[in-house]
Amino acid sequence: MRAHLHAGANANAAATARTRLLGDEACEYVDREYAFRRAREIDGYHQELASLGLPFGHLFFTAAYPGAVRELPAAPLVDLLVDHLYRMRRRLAEYALSAVSGSA
Numbered sequence: 001m002r003a004h005l006h007a008g009a010n011a012n013a014a015a016t017a018r019t020r021l022l023g024d025e026a027c028e029y030v031d032r033e034y035a036f037r038r039a040r041e042i043d044g045y046h047q048e049l050a051s052l053g054l055p056f057g058h059l060f061f062t063a064a065y066p067g068a069v070r071e072l073p074a075a076p077l078v079d080l081l082v083d084h085l086y087r088m089r090r091r092l093a094e095y096a097l098s099a100v101s102g103s104a
Contacts (some may be wrong), residue, residue: 020027023036 016025019025020030021035022039023030023032025033037057
């Protein structure tokens with residue numbers, strides 16, 4: 001990939017590849033106009049997800065789009081509550097399954 005994007009092997013290779021894949025810089029193997037349009041569509045997609053308040057559901061590798069994914073503030077109480085609810089539902093499902101299979 002580095003060779004096709006002429007990104008080199010130095011520390012700036014990822015940044016160089018990113019600018020070429022975003023259509024900000026010309027490259028012989030990537031149509032610049034297509035890359036630019038695709039990057040704008042992906043930006044719009046991330047903005048729509050953010051407007052819906054969804055911190056998940058990303059179809060694209062998020063490392064390629066730094067800053068596009070909205071980070072949610074830490075909510076340890078919510079995490080704890082969800083964890084306990086999940087455990088409780090799992091236990092109830094296990095008990096229900098064992099009751100049904102035990103009576104058969």
